[in-house]
Amino acid sequence: MQASGVWSLQPLADMSAAEFRDWQALLEDRTGVVVNEQRRAFLQTSLGARMRELGINDYGSYYRQVTDGPRGAVEWSNLLDRLTVQETRFFRHKPSFDLLERYLRQRVDEVGQSRPLALWSVGCSSGEEPYSLAMVTTQVMEAAGLAPLFGVTGTDISLNALGKAREARYAARKLDEFDAGLVARFFIAQDDGRYQVVPNLVERVCCARLNVLELAKAPMSGMDVIFCQNLLIYFRRWRRREILNRLAERLAPGGMLVVGVGEVVDWHHPALEPVADERVLAFTRKG
Ligand SMILES: C[S@@+](CC[C@H](N)C(=O)[O-])C[C@H]1O[C@@H](n2cnc3c(N)ncnc32)[C@H](O)[C@@H]1O
16 A cells, blocks of 8 residues: 555656647547647646556556447546546626626517527536526516526536536635625525526526537527537637537528637628628628
């Protein structure tokens, strides 16, 4: 026991150039996420931490384990959480949510209660974004005197993040900037100091695993709102454009796509019009 404890504290050897290229390619191939030379140390530390837990001391053996059939798939799923950035916040990038509110007021007027509004958070992480979408939509519908007839879909590649999103329980610090009314309306304080999203908001949000590289398999269509913020930034430019082209096809006529500011430049889609607001990057579908 003691010997293995001592061993586990030994630093791992540096990754060779060939090993770095293999891991880089695996991650990009499976997730789209690019680990460039500047993030090499991050890749090495993240892999190293997991390899120590498993008692593996060379990157090549671990690579073979991760790429080895169904057993590898389970390990890959564990590793993914260490290799992807899952940081998120409620109402992240306020101008996007201000735009959402304005857009929904108008959309609710047009659609009324003829059908449920459909919203989608692409790369939803632990749920803060889809619940933020649900809070804004609830408030807009309430203000219009309508029942909350809508659904939010949150999708992510990480099962661990999706588990947190489904649990819908957040540390108090996550709600620091909320006004008291919003907390009282949408959260229930728990004995452990965390805050649970109220059941009638949770039941409007459905979270599912989806790799954005496999959008062709996704059943979503006719979406009124798609949020895709802080995900494409990790991808190559050509891939960002491809993904946005696929997302544009999933919008309902008049639907709105919101992307993180600066995450794509010079992207146009024949069916979309840019929203004239320089604080946001958003497009609406014509017709
Ligand atoms: C930085 S978080 C952004 C969360 C949220 N959209 C926001 O703006 O706060 C990025 C999320 O994208 C997910 N992700 C990374 N690659 C993905 C892929 N290929 N398909 C789907 N989700 C992916 C990660 O697991 C992570 O939860």
